[in-house]
Amino acid sequence: MLSERQKAILKMIIEDYTKPVGSKSICDILGCSSATVRHEMNDLEELGLLEKTHISSGRIPSSKGYRYYVDHLMQPHDLSEEALEKLEQIFKSNKPALTDSISKSLELISELTNCTIISLGNTSHENFIAKVEAIPVSDTSVAAIVVTDKGHVENRTVVFDEKIDILEIKRTVDLINKYIVGTPLEEVGDKLEFEVKPIIKESIDYQKKMFDAFYEFMSDVSENQSVHMAGRNNILKSFDDVDKIKRILDKFEDREFIKNIKEKENGINIYIGGESEFDPDVSIVKSKYRTNGEEGTIAIIGPKRMQYDRVASLLKYIVDNLEE
Amino acid sequence: MLSERQKAILKMIIEDYTKPVGSKSICDILGCSSATVRHEMNDLEELGLLEKTHISSGRIPSSKGYRYYVDHLMQPHDLSEEALEKLEQIFKSNKPALTDSISKSLELISELTNCTIISLGNTSHENFIAKVEAIPVSDTSVAAIVVTDKGHVENRTVVFDEKIDILEIKRTVDLINKYIVGTPLEEVGDKLEFEVKPIIKESIDYQKKMFDAFYEFMSDVSENQSVHMAGRNNILKSFDDVDKIKRILDKFEDREFIKNIKEKENGINIYIGGESEFDPDVSIVKSKYRTNGEEGTIAIIGPKRMQYDRVASLLKYIVDNLEE
DNA sequence: TTTAGCATTGTCAAGTAGAGAGTGCTAAAA
DNA sequence: TTTTAGCACTCTCTACTTGACAATGCTAAA
Numbered sequence: 001m002l003s004e005r006q007k008a009i010l011k012m013i014i015e016d017y018t019k020p021v022g023s024k025s026i027c028d029i030l031g032c033s034s035a036t037v038r039h040e041m042n043d044l045e046e047l048g049l050l051e052k053t054h055i056s057s058g059r060i061p062s063s064k065g066y067r068y069y070v071d072h073l074m075q076p077h078d079l080s081e082e083a084l085e086k087l088e089q090i091f092k093s094n095k096p097a098l099t100d101s102i103s104k105s106l107e108l109i110s111e112l113t114n115c116t117i118i119s120l121g122n123t124s125h126e127n128f129i130a131k132v133e134a135i136p137v138s139d140t141s142v143a144a145i146v147v148t149d150k151g152h153v154e155n156r157t158v159v160f161d162e163k164i165d166i167l168e169i170k171r172t173v174d175l176i177n178k179y180i181v182g183t184p185l186e187e188v189g190d191k192l193e194f195e196v197k198p199i200i201k202e203s204i205d206y207q208k209k210m211f212d213a214f215y216e217f218m219s220d221v222s223e224n225q226s227v228h229m230a231g232r233n234n235i236l237k238s239f240d241d242v243d244k245i246k247r248i249l250d251k252f253e254d255r256e257f258i259k260n261i262k263e264k265e266n267g268i269n270i271y272i273g274g275e276s277e278f279d280p281d282v283s284i285v286k287s288k289y290r291t292n293g294e295e296g297t298i299a300i301i302g303p304k305r306m307q308y309d310r311v312a313s314l315l316k317y318i319v320d321n322l323e324e
Numbered sequence: 325m326l327s328e329r330q331k332a333i334l335k336m337i338i339e340d341y342t343k344p345v346g347s348k349s350i351c352d353i354l355g356c357s358s359a360t361v362r363h364e365m366n367d368l369e370e371l372g373l374l375e376k377t378h379i380s381s382g383r384i385p386s387s388k389g390y391r392y393y394v395d396h397l398m399q400p401h402d403l404s405e406e407a408l409e410k411l412e413q414i415f416k417s418n419k420p421a422l423t424d425s426i427s428k429s430l431e432l433i434s435e436l437t438n439c440t441i442i443s444l445g446n447t448s449h450e451n452f453i454a455k456v457e458a459i460p461v462s463d464t465s466v467a468a469i470v471v472t473d474k475g476h477v478e479n480r481t482v483v484f485d486e487k488i489d490i491l492e493i494k495r496t497v498d499l500i501n502k503y504i505v506g507t508p509l510e511e512v513g514d515k516l517e518f519e520v521k522p523i524i525k526e527s528i529d530y531q532k533k534m535f536d537a538f539y540e541f542m543s544d545v546s547e548n549q550s551v552h553m554a555g556r557n558n559i560l561k562s563f564d565d566v567d568k569i570k571r572i573l574d575k576f577e578d579r580e581f582i583k584n585i586k587e588k589e590n591g592i593n594i595y596i597g598g599e600s601e602f603d604p605d606v607s608i609v610k611s612k613y614r615t616n617g618e619e620g621t622i623a624i625i626g627p628k629r630m631q632y633d634r635v636a637s638l639l640k641y642i643v644d645n646l647e648e
Numbered sequence: 649t650t651t652a653g654c655a656t657t658g659t660c661a662a663g664t665a666g667a668g669a670g671t672g673c674t675a676a677a678a
Numbered sequence: 679t680t681t682t683a684g685c686a687c688t689c690t691c692t693a694c695t696t697g698a699c700a701a702t703g704c705t706a707a708a
Contacts, residue, residue, distance in 0.1 A: 022670050033682050038671070056671050056688045130459050137454075137475035145469065145477060151461035153469055155477035233577065236570040245569075246560040253557065346701055357651050362702070380657045380702050 002047075002068075005030065009040050010049055011073045013061055017305055020058030063273040063304070066283075070270050070308055077309035079317060083112055091321045103228050105318050106298070110231025113311050114238070115302030116252070120262055121226040123152045124185035125295035131181065132214075134173045139163050144214060146221050148185060150293035154221045158213045165206070172210045175199070185222045192218060226296075227258055238303040239281070248279055263288045263297040268312050268319075273304045280304075285311050289319045326371075326392075329354065333364050334373055335397045337385055341629055344382030387597040387628070390607075394594050394632055401633035403641060407436055415645045427552050429642050430622070434555025437635050438562070439626030440576070444586055445550040447476045448509035449619035455505065456538075458497045463487050468541050472509060474617035478545045482537045489530070496534045499523070509546045516542060550620075551582055562627040563605070572603055587612045587621040592636050592643075597628045604628075609635050613643045 002010070008030065013021045023037040030037065041059050044050045049065035052058075061069070079087070090104045099121075106117040127148035134142045141159045179196050180188055192215050200211045235248050251257050263269060263286045276284045283306055286299035298318065300311050326334070332354065337345045347361040354361065365383050368374045373389035376382075385393070403411070414428045423445075430441040451472035458466045464487060469479045503520045504512055516539050524535045559572050575581050587593060587610045595608045602608060607630055610623035622642065624635050 020670090024670080034670090035672095035682055035684095036680085039681085042672080052671085054689055056669075057690080058670065133457070135454050135471050135475075137473065141475065143471055143475040143477055145471070147459045147467055147469070149461065151459075151465065151467040151481045153467055153477070153479035155471075157475045233570060233573045236566055236573070240566050242560055242564050242566060242569070245566070246557060249557045249560070344701090348701080358701090359651055359653095359703095360649085363650085366703080376702085378658055380700070381659075382701065 002044075003040075006040055006044055007073060009037065010044060010061070010065060010069060013050065013059060014066065014069045014073075015307075017060060020053055020060050022058035061305075063275070066272045066304065066308070067275075070272065074309045074312070076316075077307070077313045079313060083108075083314070087317060087321070099226070099228075101322065102298075103230070105322075106228055106230035109300065109314055109318065110234060112314060113300060113302065113306070114231070114234045115300045115306065115311065116232055116234050117228075117230045117298065117300055118252075118258065118261055119228045119296055119298045120258070121228070121294050121296035123148065123150075123224060123226065123294055124222050125290070126150070126292050127152060127185045127294075129180050129183050129185065129188060132173055132177050132218075134158075134169050134214075136164065136166055136169065142169055144217050146218065152293075154224060156217050156220075158217060160209065160213065162206075164210075168207060169210065172200075172207055172214070176211075176214060180218075188222050189215075189219050225259065234302070244279070244281070248282065251278065261286065261297060261299045263299070268316055270308060270312065283308075285315055287315050287319045289322045291323055326368075327364075330364055330368055331397060333361065334368060334385070334389060334393060337374065337383060338390065338393045338397075339631075341384060344377055344384050346382035385629075387599070390596045390628065390632070394596065398633045398636070400640075401631070401637045403637060407432075407638070411641060411645070423550070423552075425646065426622075427554070429646075430552055430554035433624065433638055433642065434558055436638060437624060437626065437630070438555070438558045439624045439630065439635065440556055440558050441552075441554045441622065441624055442576075442582065442585055443552045443620055443622045444582070445552070445618050445620035447472065447474075447548060447550065447618055448546050449614070450474070450616050451476060451509045451618075453504050453507050453509065453512060456497055456501050456542075458482075458493050458538075460488065460490055460493065466493055468538060470542065470545050476617075478548060480541050480544075482541060484533065484537065486530075488534075492531055493534065496524075496531055496538070500535075500538060504542075512546050513539075513543050549583065558626070568603070568605070572606065575602065585610065585621060585623045587623070592640055594632060594636065607632075609639055611639050611643045613646045615647055 009026060012026055012029070016025075023034040023041060027034040027037045041050060044065075045052070045059065048062060049068055050059040051062045051065075053060065086108055087105070090101055090108065102119055102121070106119055109115070110117045127150045129146065130149040131147045133145045133147075135145070136142050137157060140161070140163060141157055142164065143155055144158050145153065145155045147153050176192070176196060180191055183191050197211070200208055229252065232249070232252055235245055239245050239248075261284075266288055268285065268287045271278075271284045271286075273283060274280045276282065278284060278301070281304050282301060283304045284299050284301050285308065286297055288297050289295070298315065300315055302311070333350060336350055336353070340349075347358040347365060351358040351361045365374060368389075369376070369383065372386060373392055374383040375386045375389075377384060410432055411429070414425055414432065426443055426445070430443055433439070434441045451474045453470065454473040455471045457469045457471075459469070461467050461481060464485070465481050465483045466488065467479055468482050469477065471477050500516070500520060504515050507515050521535065524532055553576065556573070556576055559569055563569050563572075585608075590612055592609065592611045595602075595610075597607060598604045600606065600608045602625070605628050606625060607628045608623050608625050609632065610621055612621050613619070622639060624639055626635070
């Protein structure tokens with residue numbers, strides 16, 4: 001258990017830290033001598049909460065120190081006037097489309113925090129098929145379109161080996177529509193597999209091929225994850241090692257990696273340094289959100305030395321407003 | 325007019341240049357003494373084709389030197405076996421969708437050249453409206469969808485102030501469809517303005533509002549420019565000044581700037597350093613392409629010291645294949 | 649026109665010195 | 679027992695120096 005003074009010292013070091021913090025800079029504020037602070041710092045270091053870069057440097061917080069701070073010391077941080085105003089502008093304007101709110105908020109958070117923001121949205125949640133359509137594009141291809149009742153539209157050009165028959169296409173699409181309009185996106189795969197396929201089976205080979213193409217497309221749609229990113233280049237403000245920057249930027253392009261950002265738990269979750277398997281000097285503050293029509297994760301990615309209190313409060317505000 | 329030897333020296337310096345090139349490294353190949361080469365280099369420097377980083381350093385090519393090289397010395401560069409193979413894989417496979425070919429080629433060029441590739445595509449070229457559709461999403465909004473005969477699909481959620489009437493929506497959409505199916509994308513604006521609007525004018529106020537919303541959406545679609553980018557992070561391989569990198573990466577995010585990449589002239593065009601108003605150390609090799617269904621520009625962006633011959637040949641190959 | 653020789657000029661890497669910041673330890677004071 | 683003052687010590691950072699090296703320009707001879 002840390003003493004109140006130890007807590008105060010840890011808090012000050014973390015909130016002040018741009019370069020290593022020495023005992024002198026703290027003792028004035030605490031009203032005791034630098035030697036006393038040095039003692040306390042020594043204790044904190046033995047507990048693994050602080051670190052030194054070399055034997056005679058000031059202290060910097062360790063990952064464990066940040067962890068302690070985030071778990072016990074951090075207090076909600078009031079949003080600045082300016083931030084609040086801009087946020088309200090986004091959310092209070094007359095009912096914007098959801099994706100608009102999201103991308104605008106991301107842009108804003110990235111400016112306010114100098115971090116990179118990634119949002120992963122999954123449309124399948126509470127979306128029902130409103131319509132499927134196919135429009136011939138050439139002799140051998142059609143544009144396939146799926147619309148959900150929440151207004152999400154997905155399309156793909158489906159290419160066939162042989163020449164297509166417009167009437168057959170129409171028949172297949174009508175059939176699919178008949179069975180799956182109103183189906184939740186998550187269940188489309190099953191429904192096509194177990195209810196529509198048996199019917200198709202008895203019809204001609206050609207129609208079956210078409211069905212397969214649509215089936216593949218629809219399955220992709222129901223698994224579809226939209227990715228937004230804002231402030232990608234803010235990483236350059238936080239680090240000055242080009243190699244490190246490159247490594248991190250490359251991860252932003254890596255689909256597999258991005259997918260794994262998806263958050264399981266509820267509420268604000270904070271991953272410090274190595275905890276996020278991202279980079280030892282990078283932290284992630286993320287949260288799940290859930291609206292009718294979409295469910296997803298927003299992740300704020302920045303240097304380990306970030307203003308956790310501010311970032312967390314900001315994210316909470318966004319998620320709360322998104323959810324209503 | 326440059327002597328053959330001067331040309332040879334300039335060519336060697338440009339094609340060898342990773343760090344400043346000294347006279348000694350060249351004289352062996354040319355079969356004359358280093359002093360002779362120094363004389364020639366001095367002349368080339370007086371012509372403004374070479375530069376020195378300081379008084380006793382080797383020479384590096386100036387922008388003017390690169391210009392001369394590109395205009396007079398450069399020869400088409402055969403593509404490597406490996407590159408050709410991969411390119412053929414992209415283009416010879418059974419009729420992929422155009423956007424697929426483009427994004428795959430971009431990815432490949434960025435790998436082969438270590439440059440950043442941006443493509444600006446404009447769908448409006450030779451695309452005709454195949455269908456317009458509107459699907460109610462909530463009490464006050466509809467998802468509007470436009471499909472062209474070449475398979476491009478665009479959609480937007482249109483939000484109204486008042487509660488919508490599904491039947492009225494349907495009537496408006498039917499009307500729009502009746503008049504503009506088959507219209508080239510470029511002419512949609514005019515057609516709506518001069519042929520459809522007069523009819524609407526006599527109908528109820530409500531329908532007019534709806535028309536306006538669609539009108540705006542359709543105009544946006546016809547001006548729509550798709551942007552693809554690949555190898556964005558390759559910039560980090562070419563420079564090591566974080567500030568410079570940041571400046572360039574920020575430009576990649578700047579919509580206005582990206583739009584201006586659009587190429588007017590035909591064929592391969594090369595902009596060296598400052599010529600591209602991008603950055604004094606950045607060059608751009610770009611070309612227009614034109615297919616049925618889309619017309620656009622592909623730009624290869626890299627350091628001034630790039631392999632112009634290789635990059636230009638590669639781009640030519642891509643554009644030629646895209647156009648057939 | 650070309651070459652050899654040489655002084656000159658600048659970069660780069662390694663090493664040195666001094667200032668500064670911060671620590672740990674010890675012994676004295678509260 | 680806790681806090682403080684004092685001091686030696688350690689390490690970084692910056693500026694400066696030094697020597698090796700690379701390339702140059704110039705001059706005079708081939």
